[in-house]
Amino acid sequence: MKYPLIVLGFLLFWSATSQxxxxxxxxxxxxxxxxxxxxxxxxxxxxxxxxGELNSDKDNVILITHFFSGTSHAAGKYHEDDxxxxxxxxxxxxxxxxxxxxxxxxxxxTLVNANVYDPNVITTGPATINPASGQPYGLSFPVVxxxxxxxxxxxxxxxxxxxxxxxxxxxxxxxxxxxxxxTRYPDKVERxxxxxxxxxxxxxxxxxxxxxxxxxKQDPAWNQGDYYETGQPQHGLITALSYIIQDAVHPTGFNLxxxxxxxxxxxxxxxxxxxxxxxxxxxxxxxxxGFQDANHILYLVRASQLFRAGMGxxxxxxxxxxxxxxxxxxxxxxQLLLPAMSQYSRNVMQQAGKAAEYVEIPGIWGHLxxxxxxxxxxxxxxxxxxx
Amino acid sequence: MKYPLIVLGFLLFWSATSQxxxxxxxxxxxxxxxxxxxxxxxxxxxxxxxxGELNSDKDNVILITHFFSGTSHAAGKYHEDDxxxxxxxxxxxxxxxxxxxxxxxxxxxTLVNANVYDPNVITTGPATINPASGQPYGLSFPVVxxxxxxxxxxxxxxxxxxxxxxxxxxxxxxxxxxxxxxTRYPDKVERxxxxxxxxxxxxxxxxxxxxxxxxxKQDPAWNQGDYYETGQPQHGLITALSYIIQDAVHPTGFNLxxxxxxxxxxxxxxxxxxxxxxxxxxxxxxxxxGFQDANHILYLVRASQLFRAGMGxxxxxxxxxxxxxxxxxxxxxxQLLLPAMSQYSRNVMQQAGKAAEYVEIPGIWGHLxxxxxxxxxxxxxxxxxxx
Numbered sequence: 137m138k139y140p141l142i143v144l145g146f147l148l149f150w151s152a153t154s155q156x157x158x159x160x161x162x163x164x165x166x167x168x169x170x171x172x173x174x175x176x177x178x179x180x181x182x183x184x185x186x187x188g189e190l191n192s193d194k195d196n197v198i199l200i201t202h203f204f205s206g207t208s209h210a211a212g213k214y215h216e217d218d219x220x221x222x223x224x225x226x227x228x229x230x231x232x233x234x235x236x237x238x239x240x241x242x243x244x245x246t247l248v249n250a251n252v253y254d255p256n257v258i259t260t261g262p263a264t265i266n267p268a269s270g271q272p273y274g275l276s277f278p279v280v281x282x283x284x285x286x287x288x289x290x291x292x293x294x295x296x297x298x299x300x301x302x303x304x305x306x307x308x309x310x311x312x313x314x315x316x317x318x319t320r321y322p323d324k325v326e327r328x329x330x331x332x333x334x335x336x337x338x339x340x341x342x343x344x345x346x347x348x349x350x351x352x353k354q355d356p357a358w359n360q361g362d363y364y365e366t367g368q369p370q371h372g373l374i375t376a377l378s379y380i381i382q383d384a385v386h387p388t389g390f391n392l393x394x395x396x397x398x399x400x401x402x403x404x405x406x407x408x409x410x411x412x413x414x415x416x417x418x419x420x421x422x423x424x425x426g427f428q429d430a431n432h433i434l435y436l437v438r439a440s441q442l443f444r445a446g447m448g449x450x451x452x453x454x455x456x457x458x459x460x461x462x463x464x465x466x467x468x469x470x471q472l473l474l475p476a477m478s479q480y481s482r483n484v485m486q487q488a489g490k491a492a493e494y495v496e497i498p499g500i501w502g503h504l505x506x507x508x509x510x511x512x513x514x515x516x517x518x519x520x521x522x523x
Numbered sequence: 524m525k526y527p528l529i530v531l532g533f534l535l536f537w538s539a540t541s542q543x544x545x546x547x548x549x550x551x552x553x554x555x556x557x558x559x560x561x562x563x564x565x566x567x568x569x570x571x572x573x574x575g576e577l578n579s580d581k582d583n584v585i586l587i588t589h590f591f592s593g594t595s596h597a598a599g600k601y602h603e604d605d606x607x608x609x610x611x612x613x614x615x616x617x618x619x620x621x622x623x624x625x626x627x628x629x630x631x632x633t634l635v636n637a638n639v640y641d642p643n644v645i646t647t648g649p650a651t652i653n654p655a656s657g658q659p660y661g662l663s664f665p666v667v668x669x670x671x672x673x674x675x676x677x678x679x680x681x682x683x684x685x686x687x688x689x690x691x692x693x694x695x696x697x698x699x700x701x702x703x704x705x706t707r708y709p710d711k712v713e714r715x716x717x718x719x720x721x722x723x724x725x726x727x728x729x730x731x732x733x734x735x736x737x738x739x740k741q742d743p744a745w746n747q748g749d750y751y752e753t754g755q756p757q758h759g760l761i762t763a764l765s766y767i768i769q770d771a772v773h774p775t776g777f778n779l780x781x782x783x784x785x786x787x788x789x790x791x792x793x794x795x796x797x798x799x800x801x802x803x804x805x806x807x808x809x810x811x812x813g814f815q816d817a818n819h820i821l822y823l824v825r826a827s828q829l830f831r832a833g834m835g836x837x838x839x840x841x842x843x844x845x846x847x848x849x850x851x852x853x854x855x856x857x858q859l860l861l862p863a864m865s866q867y868s869r870n871v872m873q874q875a876g877k878a879a880e881y882v883e884i885p886g887i888w889g890h891l892x893x894x895x896x897x898x899x900x901x902x903x904x905x906x907x908x909x910x
Contacts, residue, residue: 173791279794339783339800340774346801347734347766354741360795379734387727387861396726399836400829404560407666407825408747413726414733434794441798442790449786471858474774 156221157212157229157236159185161256164244164292172287172447175278178267182288183245183258187211187228188236190296197298198234198521199289200224200243201306201313203507204436205250205380205424207257208243211236214256224307226511233514234521239302244292246285246313248277248435254427262361262431274431275361281439282312283447286320289313303327303521304460307506308473309436312337312443315481318460319445327521328460332497332506334473335445335455335481341473342441344383349437351375352430361431370422373430377421378414386469386502445481452484462492463520465513467505493520543608544599544616544623546572548643551631551679559674559834562665565654569675570632570645574598574615575623581685585621585908586676587611587630588693588700590894591823592637592767592811594644595630598623601643611694613898620901621908626689631679633672633700635664635822641814649748649818661818662748668826669699670834673707676700690714690908691847694893695860696823699830702868705847706832714908715847719884719893721860722832722842722868728860729828731770736824738762739817748818757809760817764808765801773856773889832868839871849879850907852900854892880907 161183169180185208190197200210202223211228213221227233228241249259262277293301304325306314311333318328337345352358355372363369382390394413402409446454462485466478475496485492495516499505510517548570556567572595577584587597589610598615600608614620615628635648649664680688691712693701698720705715724732739745742759750756769777781800789796833841849872853865862883872879882903886892897904 275794277794279791281791338774338778339781340769340777342783342798343769343777343781343800343804346798347769350762351737351741354738375737382727382730382734387725387863390727390730391725394726394730396729399831403825403829404666404668407662407664407821411729411733411828413730417730438790438794442787444786476774 156216156218157187158216159187159212159214159222161185161208161214161258163258164295166288166291169288171278172281172283173279177260177278180247180260180288181258182247182260182292183256184208184292185210185212185243187241188239190240190298194296194298195300195302196239197293197301198239198241199293199301199304199317200228200241201285201289201304201310201317202243202246203306203308203310204440206307206310207249207251207254208245209256210243211241223507224510227514227517233510233517234305235518242293244289247280247288248432248439250428250432250436252427252429252432259432261429261435263364263429272364274364277431277435279438280435281447282309282316282443283320285313285439286316289317290321299324301325303329305329305331306333307331308333308503309440312440315445316443316447318458318462319454320457322457322459325460327523328458328462329465329517329520330462330478330481331465331510332467332470332473332503333464333481334477335484336451336477337441337443338477341477344472345437345441348376348379348383349434351379352434358430361434363430369430370425373425373428373433374418374421376430376433377424377428378417381417381421383472384503386471386500388469389501389504392500455481455485455490456488458485458490461520461523462490463517464492464494465497465506465517467497467499467501467503467509469499469502469505472503543603543605544574545603546574546599546601546609548572548595548601548645550645551682553675553678556675558665559668559670560666564647564665567634567647567675568645569634569647569679570643571595571679572597572599572630574628575626577627577683577685581683582687582689583626584680584685584688585626585628586680586688586691586704587615587628588672588676588691588697588704589630589633590693590695590697591827593694593697593894594636594638594641595632596643597630598628610894611897614901614904620897620904621692622905629680631676634667634675635819635826637815637819637823639814639816639819646819648816648822650751650816659751661751664818664822666825667822668834669696669703669830670707672700672826673703676704677708686711688712690716692716692718693720694718695720695890696827699827702832703830703834705845705849706841707844709844709846712847714910715845715849716852716904716907717849717865717868718852718897719854719857719860719890720851720868721864722871723838723864724828724830725864728864731859732824732828735763735766735770736821738766739821745817748821750817756817757812760812760815760820761805761808763817763820764811764815765804768804768808770859771890773858773887775856776888776891779887842868842872842877843875845872845877848907848910849877850904851879851881852884852893852904854884854886854888854890854896856886856889856892859890
């Protein structure tokens with residue numbers, strides 16, 4: 137169970153009301169991968185899955201790039217009796233906004249994916265055994281970037297003979313990958329949809345992300361990332377995931393999910409007593425922590441912090457490369473990647489003469505509406521993909 | 524130096540352009556104080572200061588209640604050569620919005636004030652020597668509430684023979700005290716101005732506050748609050764203050780204050796390398812930490828988490844007690860105590876038939892605009908006080 141329970145609630149609802157599309161996890165390997173920063177990882181393995189059929193011209197492909205806490209499981213189920221389908225099942229499937237009767241939709245686990253211990257995730261990162269040493273990489277794993285995530289995806293697409301993408305669509309950290317695709321390979325990307333996204337990370341967002349890494353690094357059990365024999369820094373990891381959940385959820389949704397009793401007598405009597413909402417949040421985070429690796433969180437934080445479109449000194453200039461038709465879809469209540477960041481990214485593109493549309497996702501969940509609230513903007517998304 | 528440097532910049536500007544009003548810190552003692560939760564603190568001492576002259580009817584009094592990181596130093600200077608005046612000097616003084624030619628303005632250090640080691644602060648809290656033991660209270664100090672802060676202020680006003688308040692005005696945690704005054708003593712409060720405030724703390728805000736306490740509690744040097752011989756949990760305290768600063772500042776202001784270089788090469792090469800914006804923030808927090816006590820932060824967090832107007836089970840019902848004319852002044856970009864919280868508080872009052880006005884403070888600093896941006900709403904404040 138790799139989603140917040142609130143998400144799970146939505147997914148169960150969808151699950152009950154729609155026929156399951158069965159999907160299969162596949163494995164892709166690159167024998168020797170050179171990172172953007174000049175380090176070699178040998179081999180790289182990632183998981184991927186696809187929905188719909190690749191046409192003979194191989195020109196009906198939509199790539200979905202996943203968010204920080206996500207995986208390649210964007211839609212469908214592995215088994216009829218799975219409790220929930222992939223995270224965007226509301227908009228991916230036969231006759232849905234991203235219509236698998238028309239498109240071949242493909243989704244890939246990133247490097248350093250958080251959910252290492254989810255049996256349906258295949259990734260390469262610090263928790264992976266380094267064949268050279270027979271031990272987990274730990275912090276000897278190189279820093280990887282959004283550009284590296286894109287290059288792994290490109291290698292997979294190359295191996296399948298896919299040269300054009302009808303669209304690249306991704307939420308949050310997935311929007312960084314989608315934008316990087318359109319910036320780096322403008323001839324391959326016809327449409328770009330950054331959902332709850334941004335073309336840059338600023339100091340404010342980078343520090344906010346650093347606050348996710350901090351409790352892991354402060355946990356003595358982290359031991360400079362060398363904990364694979366002694367056990368995970370559970371306390372730090374659960375704290376990090378608690379922060380991630382809160383930062384991704386607007387107060388309105390948060391207060392529904394973790395209601396506070398009007399008076400908590402113990403808190404009045406004992407300074408060491410614990411707030412019930414904090415306890416609920418931690419219990420929920422603990423469930424997710426069972427599937428995640430603490431070092432992988434640190435690497436995802438770093439990859440996100442370093443994102444600037446084009447991965448160079450001038451993200452605004454890099455956006456000038458884009459030829460894809462673009463649709464920014466921020467969530468109105470997002471307090472993590474603010475609608476203002478989508479607006480700024482869009483304005484920079486428009487000033488460079490690019491076509492860039494803008495539709496806000498309504499809802500009470502804030503950033504999370506880009507995952508659970510997409511049904512509200514399905515029509516706009518369909519229209520855009522048909523352009 | 525107990526203000527963020529950004530605040531200090533503003534204060535220095537004001538300082539250079541206005542004649543200093545000289546003020547003096549005074550000491551108020553209550554021999555035996557019984558807290559709302561039934562514990563005795565003997566004695567309680569707090570500092571206070573006043574601006575303007577008390578008239579013979581003692582009916583020209585405005586009480587200023589301070590914010591979480593603040594002190595009673597709301598205006599003026601202690602010495603002509605002080606680098607900065609009190610935090611609301613832009614709106615308190617002769618001819619200013621809170622006009623000391625007309626009003627006697629009084630401001631009191633709270634219990635468990637954060638700035639214990641500021642020589643101009645007088646407070647009672649865990650860092651205070653317990654006369655019964657000859658040792659600092661540490662965590663044996665009782666949990667105190669916003670109601671207790673109000674009762675200490677009331678005891679001071681009683682000692683001065685002041686029975687009516689022309690207004691109570693406070694920012695952030697000061698708004699909680701102001702609202703509690705108007706709820707608890709409706710006959711004494713003629714006007715109420717909650718600035719960047721709320722009549723309640725919800726689960727979302729309480730958890731956000733818990734995140735300020737967490738790094739202190741996780742620091743081994745905290746030692747369950749027993750560190751007065753071994754030294755403060757500096758690392759945890761600095762982290763807590765870093766979070767407080769970020770949460771109080773809107774991204775626009777934050778990015779101006781802590782700009783991120785477009786590329787930081789070390790971050791690409793070394794997962795343990797530190798983000799420059801994070802370092803800048805911590806250095807700034809370290810300056811503030813020199814004046815603050817870690818346990819006091821925990822007690823302020825708790826006092827804030829427990830706030831509901833009336834301090835009982837139904838804050839909405841308690842607001843029905845209020846007879847004061849009320850003006851809510853949230854900051855447009857506030858991401859800590861959202862304008863929505865002021866709006867909700869106001870709506871509840873209006874539904875109970877109360878007069879409650881609403882003016883937003885514009886600016887790029889978010890929550891902090893309620894401290895540094897008040898000049899922008901000085902006219903509205905003056906008009907309200909003249910009603």
